[in-house]
Amino acid sequence: MLELRLVQGSLLKKVLEAIRDLVNEANFDCSGTGFSLQAMDSSHVALVAMLLRAEGFEHYRCDRNLSMGMNLNNMAKMLRCAGNEDIITIKADDGSDTVTFMFESPKQDKIADFEMKLMDIDSEHLGIPDSEYQAIVRMPSAEFMRICKDLSSIGDTVVISVTKEGVKFSTSGEIGSANIVCRQNQTVDKPEEATLIEMQEPVSLTFALRYMNSFTKASTLSDQVTISLSSELPVVVEYKIAEMGYIRFYLAPKIEEDEEMKP
Amino acid sequence: MAGGAVDQSLLDLLPRIHALFSDPLRVVIDGIDPRSKFPFDLGAISYKWLSRNFSVSSNDAKRLLQEFVNKNGADLQVIYSLSGWLKNNPQNYGVKLTSGPKLEEARQEFKDSCSVQVYSIQASIPKDTAVLWNPEFVQAEELFNQPFDEENCLRDNRFCGVLNSFVKRTSSGKHVSSLPPKPTNSTAAATMSKPSPKLGAGNKSEKDNSMVVDKASNAPVVKEPSIAVDASKNKAQNGKALPSNGGSLANMWGRASAKPKPPTAPNSTAIASVAATADAQICAKEEAGADSSDDEQGIKYKRGSSNANNRKRRALLDFSDDEEDDNIVSIASPEPPKQHASDPVTETAEDTEANQKNLENKDDIPNNVKDCSRGLDSELTSECKTKSVNTTNHSGITLKEKSSDPPVNKNKLNSTAEPASTSPKRRKVLKTRIDERGREVTEVVWEGEASDKTEKNVTATAASRAAPPSKPQPAANTDKRPAPSKAAGNKKPAKAGAKQGSIMSFFKKV
Structure with a gap:
């Protein structure tokens, strides 16, 4: 069971817009520490690493580590349906092959559910060492x-x-x-x-x-x-x-x- | 090419061999392509390696080694290959690798006369026989990784032991084909040139020939081989079309991380995929080579003569997407069955069979040089066991029948074989066996965990066969790789107008 409630939903929208040009499909990894993504572009020249720490969510529940493969363009399409002020909640059940994005308007008078199919993405996770930069x-x-x-x-x-x-x-x-x-x-x-x-x-x-x-x-x-x-x-x-x-x-x-x- | 004195020009190579042999680090010596230096310290120098490296025929290479042994015999260990009729009953033709001291002993097993040739020289007899063909494998890989338009001995097959005079090669490239070329094929600028000057002599012809057809098969075959070549060349080209700086990535990895890996280690996808296709190619070529040295190949080609475009399609499907392995898999597998008319299916099925046969035959691969001899009968029986669809006769010719499996199954088999060769989670293993005609066949096969459920057919066989002990399962199976240490210490400012590096050369997979 996964439930992540992000009050500042626009952040997620912006994140998606920022990376979807570079990467088409990626695994979002959810763990106790946060919601993260690491993906390379198709030519393996660039890599994007994103982290949203658990503390930043209003509500963060992740029972077990979960990796959700998503088509970022499709995800962006759905997130574009959320208003900039909306609260976005990401929900997924264990073993389910879908993820649900719930958008709540700030006044709580409108609630929208968008369910998106997940995909199996065989991605390589790279270990990025901490380096001292010159x-x-x-x-x-x-x-x-x-x-x-x-x-x-x-x-x-x-x-x-x-x-x-x-x-x-x-x-x-x-x-x-x-x-x-x-x-x-x-x-x-x-x-x-x-x-x-x-x-x-x-x-x-x-x-x-x-x-x-x-x-x-x-x-x-x-x-x-x-x-x-x-x-x-x-x-x-x-x-x-x-x-x-x-x-x-x-x-x-x-x-x-x-x-x-x-x- | 018959036996005789070694040419003076060949003798000139002797000092080089000496240098190669005596220098444990295998420093590049002049005249040798730096890419062909092999990274193994003190591996074996086999006639095959020699032949490819110096572009001499394998017979010359053998003689050269013999010459070298005559001169420097005391300092080195020799592995001989003996071939001839064995004494046992029923009479079998056998080829045996044996070390120098055991030569006489091994000779006893053969009837009256057997040929004795130097197979390889090394500083010491390796405990693990894989060492014998490792350098060759690396070499073959590098040759295949060379730019497509670059001629090398593997590609133009000039040292092939068997020659079909019907095979026409043109230097500018296009093969004469009776079939309309597929779009990607038309882009394949084939550069076959130089018909092989050597006619088959020894039992151990070079196995890298990809299109040799049995002489007994008749005229219609002409087109076939060229198409077969086309297909494999297509693969070759697509292989090159993958991240083109694959080779350089390995170097960058080495720079960025504390412990550089040998080029064979699949430490990045880019490399792996390049290597994978190169290997698929080697596989294909070697399979073709193995098969084509048998009489059955001619028959097979003949039968498949109307559906050669299927071969092309295969190549197209498997390698048309040069981006990622995943794509290759996803493109290859949903291949609609109706795309194959009944005939093409048989062809692919036969290919798969050949593939499987090779895998099956792996249990025939001796783990020890001394036990290398292999008889006709056991080979045939094992074939009978594994392929019930084959009819065999006892003259040593195997006839391949059309498989009666349903097309879907074949497609599956077919498509599974391909991802197998491109999956980075596998590793390639060199397997040498002696085929039923007494010829030595070296195959590069993929070994590893079945990462895809559909691959089980092939990989189950692969995994269940005993690999040489020195080749552990790849760490990639568990996706655990050591994180690289920092390389911030190095300072080599890059300049403009240069090549794009890959992120994978800096960060390792975990």
């Missing part, structure tokens, strides 16, 4: 989204370089090249507009903008985005989900051709 950039998510969008009109890849000066996003394409440098900036009035750079050592990595743009769909979840970079590791683009969890996108860097020949 550089961590925290910046306004809207700013990051804008940068990725702008750069993708020029080139296909973005080189993210973190130095003492700041973080530089650069690209080049047929029509020319572009560099955007964001400097550390904590003097703003609003903390959500700050740009923070923690750097152990300079790092410079290349990524496909296509994926970055897809990640920025999660900008609606959080004002700030955290970008963690280390050479030899995938970049982590993390958006906090209210106070109750996170959504993290991992993207493998582009690598030099000759490097991969090395053992």
